Amino acid sequence: MTPSSPGPAKTPQFAKLKLSPLSQSDACCESAACDAPQAAPEIAARLSWRVEGMDCAACARKVENAARQVPGVSQAQVLFATQKLLVNAPDEAREAVERAVNAAGYTLLDSRSPAVASSGWRDWLPVLVLAVLMLISWGLARINPSFGTLAFTATTLVGLWPVTRQAIRLMRSGSWFAIETLMSVAAIGALIIGATAEAAMVLLLFLIGEQLEGWAANRARKGVSALVALRPETAVRLRDGQRESVALETLRPGDVIEVAAGGRLPADGRLLSPCASFDESALTGESLPVERQQGEKVAAGATSVDRLVQLEVVSEPGDSAIDRILRLIEEAEARRAPIERFIDRFSRVYTPAIMLLALLVMTIPPLFLAAAWQEWIYKGLALLLIGCPCALVISTPAAITSGLAAASRRGALIKGGAALEIVGRVQQVAFDKTGTLTAGKPQVTAIIAEEGLEESALLAFAAAVEQGSTHPLAQAIIEEADRRRVAPLRAKAQRTLAGTGLEAEVEGRIVRLSAPDKLEIALPERWRQRISELEAQGQTVVAAVCEGELLGTLALRDTLRPDARDAVERLRKLGVQSVMLTGDNPRAAAAVAGELGMDYRASLLPGDKVAAVNELNRRAPLAMVGDGINDAPAMKAAAIGIAMGNGTDVALETADAALTHSRLTELPAIISLARATHRNIRQNVAIALGLKGVFLVTTLLGMTGLWLAVLADTGATVLVTANALRLLRKGR
Structure with a gap:
């Protein structure tokens, strides 16, 4: 049947999306560590690889640092969402870049090679081994403290081996004070003063955190690959009256293809059949099938609703609507600076400062003031323990873990601490209409x-x-x-x-x-x-x-949706403004926006949504909430992307957060929770650094020694953990 249409149907104009090559201004990581020149000279090639082994966005910076050490490299950028490393360098530098990144502990593969599936329990094997050794050591310590100390020392050395090896690799590649260095210094410092159990526990918590971040990163990357699933691997081509099944890569503009009812278009095409209805919701957000007449263009990924159709291919291989959406996601990712974990940034100054201060305390008084070596070495070791970043390491993850757990209880999946922190800064929320504000x-x-x-x-x-x-x-x-x-x-x-x-x-x-x-x-x-x-x-x-x-x-x-009006009102009370971005026609959009009392922009293609999000994001941090594939590029361009739990796989995996129960009323609750988590993090950092500062002074004055130094570290750890657990109440 043919539905009435308030206005003429709009053909997706993906051909208008012209994506320029990675530019210096767009691609620069914008971090202090980026030493790329502002104006890159002409280069012979733009090289690309797929990176294996990245656990978090901080890994992207380490890979970039390693690549920049290679002579001839003028620009290096990691697109974390798609695991791509893009390098501006002559083609002869390819092998040197691969060697440099491999030396940093990561693997470069051909950019077209398929992703290697995670090995599951084997990834967790180091964590399981260390946990078992911790239990054995604890049991021996209960029976015989001396044996327990030896066991904890051996356990720490086992855990230190992979961490220290990676720290050395990163030092050689230009990342001197990465989090691996921080962990190595903390564990070795604890061993020196005999805090063997604490040293082993720090390493265990670190390895668990790394595995969880790696799992979340792999899940996020799967969503991007789901875009390709919108296209069939083969197409039925008509040539000289004969039908033949051909690979997607062999299609060229001018070829005539046939798509059965319920089938997806493998390439952008011009309709040759008299008329047909197509489900384009995955691309435009239009909730109802659109009737296309002979001669109109239809985008790849659209589904023929009710009949066999013939089309003339109009897109080159690798340049269909789906390919352009994928590139929009990558482009949005390239414009965003790599997210660095707080503890990794702080360690650049904190770790070397503590090491230098401890060394000065051990050597200056004996050398220049004729003080006793034993006394000041003792004070230096105590200072090193006070400087042990255990409480700092736990302060931020403890709050984040509690915040994420509380969010999950409310039906929200937030992918990591960086995403949670950004949610707390949100001042605007952009909603897709179909399937988000409406039932779809x-x-x-x-x-x-x-x-x-x-x-x-x-x-x-x-x-x-x-x-x-x-x-x-x-x-x-x-x-x-x-x-x-x-x-x-x-x-x-x-x-x-x-x-x-x-x-x-x-x-x-x-x-x-x-x-x-x-x-x-x-x-x-x-x-x-x-x-x-x-x-x-x-x-x-x-x-x-x-x-x-x-x-x-x-x-x-x-x-x-029954809860849409309530959710928008709660956001307004939090000081968060709402706007609707939709591919639907203006009259349908105006009707929905009028009921909710919000601004709207209608008839938006995926590229238009990205432009609108970028414009709004420049005014204040913006969250984009959607459920369709067409929303994925806009989610990536926003400060934070939030998907509805009933949305498509691509939207769910591309987004930084998801409302798993599809309850919009949880959105304002999650923003409040994120703001509380951010306050909790500041409190924890103040507790950890405050206690260390107090005991630093008392140790130098000779008022406290090793035992109180241990208390300063473990006491701060207990306090920040207890403070973080308060967030769990907000999940009820």
Whole structure:
């Protein structure tokens, strides 16, 4: 059937999206560590690889640092979401870059090679081994303290081996004070003063955190690869009247392909068949199938709803609508500076400063003041223990872990501490319409029958004509008839009227369903006025005609989520502004935005959404909430992307957070929780550094020694952990 349309259908204009090569201004990581020149000279090639072994966004900076050490490299940028390393350098530098990155502990593969699946439990093997050794050491310490000390020392050395080896690799590649260096210094310092159990525990917690971050990163990358799944691996090409199955890469502009009903388009094409309906929701966000006429363009990834169609290919291999969306995601990722963990940044100054201070305390008084070596070595060791970053290492992750756990209890999955911190800074929220603010499924909202005909009779005629159709509007009419328990009528001789609608013989009479503007009869003024009012409200109208006489109309609409209005109001109370970005037509968008009292922008393609998000994001931190593949680039361009739990795999995996129960009312609750977590982190850092500062002074004055130094470190750890656990109450 052909739904009425408030305006002409818009063909996705993905050909307008021109993505420029990685520029110096866009690609620069914008961190203090970036030493790329502001104006790069001309280069012979733009090299690319896929990087294996990155656990977090901080790893991206380490890979970039390693690549920049190679002579001839003028620019290095890691696109963390797609695991790509892009390097501006002559082609002969390829092997040198690969050697440099491999020496830093990461693996470079061909950018077109498939991702290697995680080995599962084997990734956790070092953590399990260290945990078992910790339990054995604890048991020995209960029986014999001396044996326990030796056991904890051996356990620490086992855990230190991979961490210290990676720290040395990173030092050689230019990352002198990475978090691996921080952990090595902390563990070795604890061993020196005999805090063997604490040294082993720090390493265990660090390894667990690394594995969890690696798991989350792998999950996020799977979402990008799901874009490719929108295209079939093969296509049916027509040549000299013969059908042949060919690989997607062999299609060229001008080829004629055939797509069966329910099949996806492998490439952008121009419709050769007289007319057809296509589900383009994955690309444009339009909730209802769009009718395309002969000669109109249809984007790759769209689904032919109800018939076999023929199209002429208009896109080059690797340049279809899906490919462009993927590049939009990468471009948005390239413009964002790599997210660095707080402890990794702080360690650049903290770790060398503590080591230098401890060394000065051990050597200056004996050398220049004739003080006793033993006394000042003792004070230096105590200072080193005070400087042990155990409390600092735990302070931020403890708060983040509690915040993430509380969020999960409320039905929100937030992918990491950086995402949680950004959620707390959000001052604007951009919503997609279909499937986010609305249910994403059309429903019958009004049945208006001609005088002398009951609503149930009109619905029975319409449902009979629609029987067997897979069109979403047809399904909505049939479901409404079932819900009202309308007695079914028999229909036969059903047929589709190209570009007009459907008709069938019902109870011996020909009944036709069509859009009002496709009717062959003139409508009375009162009916035209009613239909205009319904369409002005963003509703789709279907007219039923029997043998030249109007039976009535049915109005259908994608209805608001029950909690949408409440969620927008709660956001307003938090000082967060709301705006709707949608691919739907302006009248449908205006109707929904009017009910919610928010601003809106309509008829947006994926590239338009990215531009709108970038504009809004420049004013204040913006969260983008959506559920479709078309929302994925905008989610990446926003300060934070939030997906609905009932959305597509790509939206869920591309986003930094997801509302797993699809309850919009949890969004303001999560923003409040994120703000509380950020306050908790500041409190924890103040506790950890404050206690260390106090004991630093008392140790130098000789008022405290090793035992109180241990208490300063472990006491601060206990305090920051207890403070972080308070966040769990907010998840109830």
